[in-house]
Amino acid sequence: MKKTVLRKPKGFIDVYKYKPGAEKDRTHYCPGCGHGILHKLIAEALEDLDLVDETILISPVGCSVFAYYYFDTGNFQAAHGRAPAVATAASRANPDKVVISYQGDGDLAAIGGNNILQAANRGENIAVFFVNNAIYGMTGGQMAPTTLEGQVTTTTPYGRNVDTDGYPIKMCEVLSQLTAPTYVERVSLHDAPHIRKARNAVRKALQNAKERKGFQFIEVLSSCPSGWKMDPVKSMEWIKEKMLPLYPLGVYRDKGEDAKITKRPVPVMEPAAVWEKLGISAEKDVDFPRGDVADEYKKMSIRVAGFGGQGIMVTGQALASVALEYGYNVSWLPSYGPEMRGGTANCSVNIQDGTIGAAEAVKPSMLLAMNRPSLEKFEGSVMPGGTLLYNSTLIDIKPERTDIKVFAVPITGIADDELGNIRVQSLVNIGAYAAITGMFRVEDVITLLPKLFKGRKQAIIDLNAKAVKAGFNYVKDNF
Amino acid sequence: MARMLMKGNYAAVYGAAMAGCTAYYGYPITPASEVAESAAALFPKLGRTFVQAESEVSAINMVYGAAGSGQRVMTGSSGPGISLKMEGISYCAGAALPCVIVDIMRGGPGLGNIGPEQSDYNQVVKGGGHGNYRNIVLAPNCCQEMCDYTMLAFELADKYRTPVFVLTDGVIGQMMESVTIPEPVKELPDKSDYAVFGTPLNKNLVNSIYIDHDDLEWWNMELLKKYQVIEENEVMFEEYMMDDAEIVVIGYGSVSRVLRTAVDNARANGVKLGLFRPITLFPFPGKEIAALPARGVKHILTVELSTGQMVDDVNLALSGVIKSDLYFRLGGNVPSADEITDKISELYGEVK
Incomplete structure (x- = not known):
């Protein structure tokens, strides 16, 4: 004769050590509550599937906030509604573990509604057990998103009115609209045959989780005698009569053999491999030797200004990038404000030895003005004795300042007419800058072009080189 | 070739990568979006986790999950997003979980604008969320420091098991400077005493609940002592x-x-x-x-x-x-x- 042994499943901690008080052998749940039944189904399944030592369980906020008292797994307690987010990260960190998000209806379908939806939509490799008892138990019987129409709760004292409180939300139906979930089923705990079906669903979800088959979702219709203010027997009848018609049981999604196996990469941590993967070489940076730079150009604070499309930002970044290769400290700051989207653009570049202070070239030692509004706006700001380089193709007025050096260079003309490509204006600028300051050698700039314009075709690189030379030569020939 | 011209927002992520950060969870917001974008670009190359979360709240709770799993983990945002993250940061502080949060401050209150401000000081430096807790807050002023102090932030986070902020504004986040990438860390700290791995020998619990009043008072005093030690030792x-x-x-x-x-x-x-x-x-x-x-x-x-x-x-x-x-x-x-x-x-x- 087969002997039945009644004992606690090994999925539970033997003595509930985390539970305060003297009663460390029983749960905190009320008599007739469905949580205890579902806990037992999960604990048995963990034991039978050999998962007790391979599982991480996330406890929610609600009556099952203390689920971690009981399960002999790794345990997290999460903020209200956020268990799927915590589970997402726990699963990503431990891709070979079973991660369970255990949640109630307020937690999952109200405050955490988007968390569960998005975790499901990402197909996170987690198993979610969702206890739907149509009420907030822990806080004392308030309306849940799953509360039935007309149901009296402490926050629907006249019964849930769908006109003001909305309709009961059906999570299995909602989540089964998504592509990613592997397995979605609704079960009930109201009598022994249904508990057996629930047991099967729990096992299937955890078996799938063990095989890393993505997102598992089991909704469990469950009793709350305390919240419903009924005795346990009546509660079971209430599930059958009131909840089942609204929340039909059954499988809403089962991908079966088509379920994808979740694969996650192994992080690269070895220092040399990290640098190699990011294209960082351990070789020491070798600076270009510097040429003779006049004192006035040794500490540059440059404003580059023009309209969008003139390569203003690129000019600034190229100045900084090239100067960096001579071992200067550099900074580049884009104009930062509404004008970013408004057509005009400017940026500040600092090139110097030693620590760079203010990043914005409020009183630039050089202004590079590419259009008339920029000249008008910034000419006055140039430091006395500073330098103005302006685009004489587009600027038909003469600068007013007489206390600064002025270089009128037809930048757009050189790019467009001479080189046939208006997009190389920024390189003409670099050439002109090199000629004025003596800070860069043209050959060095040309050497750097493939690095500055990574991935561009050789023809573009060659054109850019011509542009640098053209800018350089114009200044050398005319000033 | 460890020297590169890059934005402060990128430099923070390079610092994180060198510090052995294996997970980034974030949500886009100007002027911090490049923090998430650079993590999205760099982390997959290293087999590390990048997830664009559905919300700031979700991102910080993912950080909680990753930190509790023993990972070095980071998120980034700006004022409005930081406000949303406060709940999760309080949970991290309450559960003594190390994590790094980059805040590229913008103008407020409300939606404000995307210009640089320093108006998150109070919410970040004083704690910000509910409960008695403090965050370690590092304030870089250049791109190199964005990299170096993000790296340091991970060390401090693990040393004290607490959230650490890298707090700066849109100017430093958006500007480019030369950054010399430091060498990656060789060894990461052992976290098996508290992190949850789900193994036979590790049945840890990550939790911030102390139901008994005396227990919660005790825990707050422990946190207070930790902050006093930080005040003694970590001023820069x-x-x-x-x-x-x-x-x-x-x-x-x-x-x-x-x-x-x-x-x-x-x-x-x-x-x-x-x-x-x-x-x-x-x-x-x-x-x-x-x-x-x-x-x-x-x-x-x-x-x-x-x-x-x-x-x-x-x-x-x-x-x-x-x-x-x-x-x-x-x-x-x-x-x-x-x-x-x-x-x-x-x-x-x-x-x-």
Whole structure:
């Protein structure tokens, strides 16, 4: 004769050590509550599937906030509604573990509604057990998103009115609209045959989780005698009569053999491999030797200004990038404000030895003005004795300042007419800058072009080189 | 070739990658989006996790999950997003989980604008969420520091099992400078005493609940002791031209750079102006500021991109011996060095 042994499943901690008080052998749940039944189904399944030592369980906020008292797994307690987010990260960190998000209806379908939806939509490799008892138990019987129409709760004292409180939300139906979930089923705990079906669903979800088959979702219709203010027997009848018609049981999604196996990469941590993967070489940076730079150009604070499309930002970044290769400290700051989207653009570049202070070239030692509004706006700001380089193709007025050096260079003309490509204006600028300051050698700039314009075709690189030379030569020939 | 020209927002992520951060969870927001974008670009190359979360709230709770799993983990955002993250940061502090949060401050309140401000100081430096907790807060003022201090943030986070902020503004986040990438860490700390791995020998619990009143009081006292140790040991600050300074400007982050230029300009005119720059905002260098009057400092001007948040800590430190004046700009406006020296002339009549 087969002997039945009644004992606690090994999925539970033997003595509930985390539970305060003297009663460390029983749960905190009320008599007739469905949580205890579902806990037992999960604990048995963990034991039978050999998962007790391979599982991480996330406890929610609600009556099952203390689920971690009981399960002999790794345990997290999460903020209200956020268990799927915590589970997402726990699963990503431990891709070979079973991660369970255990949640109630307020937690999952109200405050955490988007968390569960998005975790499901990402197909996170987690198993979610969702206890739907149509009420907030822990806080004392308030309306849940799953509360039935007309149901009296402490926050629907006249019964849930769908006109003001909305309709009961059906999570299995909602989540089964998504592509990613592997397995979605609704079960009930109201009598022994249904508990057996629930047991099967729990096992299937955890078996799938063990095989890393993505997102598992089991909704469990469950009793709350305390919240419903009924005795346990009546509660079971209430599930059958009131909840089942609204929340039909059954499988809403089962991908079966088509379920994808979740694969996650192994992080690269070895220092040399990290640098190699990011294209960082351990070789020491070798600076270009510097040429003779006049004192006035040794500490540059440059404003580059023009309209969008003139390569203003690129000019600034190229100045900084090239100067960096001579071992200067550099900074580049884009104009930062509404004008970013408004057509005009400017940026500040600092090139110097030693620590760079203010990043914005409020009183630039050089202004590079590419259009008339920029000249008008910034000419006055140039430091006395500073330098103005302006685009004489587009600027038909003469600068007013007489206390600064002025270089009128037809930048757009050189790019467009001479080189046939208006997009190389920024390189003409670099050439002109090199000629004025003596800070860069043209050959060095040309050497750097493939690095500055990574991935561009050789023809573009060659054109850019011509542009640098053209800018350089114009200044050398005319000033 | 470890030297590169990059934005501050990128530099923070390089620092994280070198610190052995294996997971980034974030949500896009200007001017911090490049933090998420660079993590999205770099982390997959290293087989590390990048997830664009559905919300700021979700992102910080993913950080909680990753930190509790023993990972070095980071998120990034700006004011409105940081406000949303506060709940999760409180949980991280309550569960003693290490994590790094980069805050690229923008203008507020409300949606404000995307210009640089320093108006998250109070919510970040004082804790921000519910409960008695503090965050360690590092305030870089250049791209190299964005990289280095993010790396340091991970060390401090693990050393004290606490959230660490890298707090800066849109100027530092958006500007580009040369950054020399440090060598990756060789070894990561063992976290098996608290992290949840789900193995036979590891049945840890990550939790911030202490139901019993005495237990929660005890836990708060433990946290308090931790913050006191941090205040003893981790204060960082920078001084510039302070030896003979009679007037001192105090500012952090991008403001400190403008102040440095102002000091240079003032010194060129013979004015004994010095710069005191807090690098850690919690722990705040209060003792060092309190010592300034005894060092011969007659006037202190705190400069902020807020209506005066840090200045409260400055004046608390000075305890009425002298009182710091305040100069600020708002809404995305940044003061120029001339504005600072003009203000000093106006207040103290010594700078021309």
